[in-house]
Amino acid sequence: MASDALQHCKGKLKIKFIINIHEQCLKIVSATPNNKQIFIDCLDKGFRKFIKNKVVSTNTNSLKLARLLAEYTDFLLRQRNKIVEDTDFQENINKIMIIYNYLEDKDIFEKIYNKLLAKRLVNQWHTSNDNEELVIKKLQVVHHSEHILKMQQVLQDFYLSNNITNEYQLYCKKQNFSSIRFSVMVFNSHSFSLCNSSSLTLPNKLERILNSFTEFYNCYHTGRKLICLYEYSKGEIQTLFTKEKYYLQVSTYQMTIILLFNNMSLWKVKDIEDQTEINTKLLLQILCGLLKSKLFICTELDQNKVEEDLKETDINTNYTIKLNDSFTSKKCRKKLNKPVEPNDTEALVKAIDRDLKVGVVGDFDGQVQDAFAHINQILVEQYYADYII
Structure with a gap:
């Protein structure tokens, strides 16, 4: 986790560094007499050359830049504090659009961004519907593609899901169906980019609700x-x-x-697997988290190891799991739902990487170091050429 956070931090710094290069070059152009179009064209030409030859000199680096840019955009759209004001957000997005405009493989960015968009909406990590729409509109201005149409469809489905939930609640009242508090998001599989789930047998109460909603949905x-x-x-x-x-x-x-323990106080791991039909690898991952949270107890495991460094491989399918009657928490509302979803973004990146059939990744940082001097030189040479004539 610490390594992922470090890589994410480095990614943001790289994108900011590239943006800063463009800003410094733009200041030079703005300071030229009459801000002649020839200097603007020169900046565009020089920066395009920089992106192509210095930053994305290989297909792998092209993939890497597209991913970093998509993840940086995702980072901005998740900010929940007031530090990022609307004007600051729009300014940051405009800077991102400058880099996006220079990407030759815009489809790669859009595929990754579409996946991140879906995750933001499903997990309710986004902070503003208006900002989501703004980014998609700006992308569409630069590059009208099938991927951007899918983004628009995903956002539209998200809006419609609120109506579907409200209509289902009214349906339950008319049917005198006592439902638990329930909300749903329905997305078109053609535009939605997240993976299908592993198998799972729901408890009767949850299965009954799902069947009720399916019946309601199929009516319309x-x-x-x-x-x-x-x-x-x-x-x-x-x-x-x-x-x-x-x-x-x-x-x-x-x-x-957890609901299995309403029926029996003790369960063997293999019996939990049979009842839920969760695949073994995923089940052990989930049980490991519940044991670490101290909601569950396993007598076959050393409690000190559970608290320090329990791994999924330490849990045997013949072990017995029980609820911890002495479970306590400092908070009355405790979050146990650690992410178990597959890393769809990583899988997508690997798939794109295979399609590109590329070699070893180059030294991104080293390639960027001389970028400003390179573009600066092009601008200065063009400046003198213009006035010598």
């Missing part, structure tokens, strides 16, 4: 098939076995496992 949309993406679903459950009452924010996989 015949011929469509709903596929649940459990990796991106979540919920909240209340503990009844503890002295204090806690609200646990959990993934659908976690909820399914």
Whole structure:
């Protein structure tokens, strides 16, 4: 996790560095007499050459720059504090559009960005619908493509999902169906870019709600098939076995496992797997997290190891899991739903990388170092040529 955070930080710095290069060059152009078009054309030509020969001299570097730019845009769209004001945000996006305009492989950026957009919406990481629309509109001005049309469709589906949830609640009232608090997002699979879920057998209560919603949805949309993406679903459950009452924010996989303990107090790992049909690798990952949170106890495991460095491989399918009756938390609402969804962005990048059939990644930092001097030289040479004549 620390390594990922460090790489993400380096990525933001690289994008900011490239933007800064363009800004410094633009200042030079602005200072020329009458701000002649010849200098603007020269900047465009020089910066395009810099991006092509210095930053993305190989296909791998082209992929890397597109990914860094997409992730930096994603970072800006997730900011929840007031530090990034609307004017600052628009200014930052305009700077990003400058770099995007120079990308030759814009489709790579758009594929990665579309994946990040879907994750923001599903996980409710975005902070402003207006900002999401703004970015898509600016992308469309520069490059009208199928990927951008898919982004627009994803955003439109997101808006419509709120209406679908409200209509379903009214449907439940008319049918006298007592439903738990329930919300849903429905996306068109043609435009939505997240992976399908692993198998899962839901508890009866959740299965009943899902079947009810499917019946409701099919009344209005015949011929469509709903596929649940459990990796991106979540919920909240209340503990009844503890002295204090806690609200646990959990993934659908976690909820399914925890609710099994309403029926029996002890479960073997292999029996949990049989009941839920969660694949072994994913199940052990989830159980590892629940054991570390101290919601579950496994007598076959050394408690000191659980607290220090428990791994999925330490859990045997013959081990017995039980609820921790002494479970406590400093917070009445505890978040347990650590992300278990696959790294779709990483998988997409690897797939693009294979398609490009590239070699070893070059030294990005080293290639950037002499960039400003290179472009500066082009501008100065053109400046003198203009006035010598």
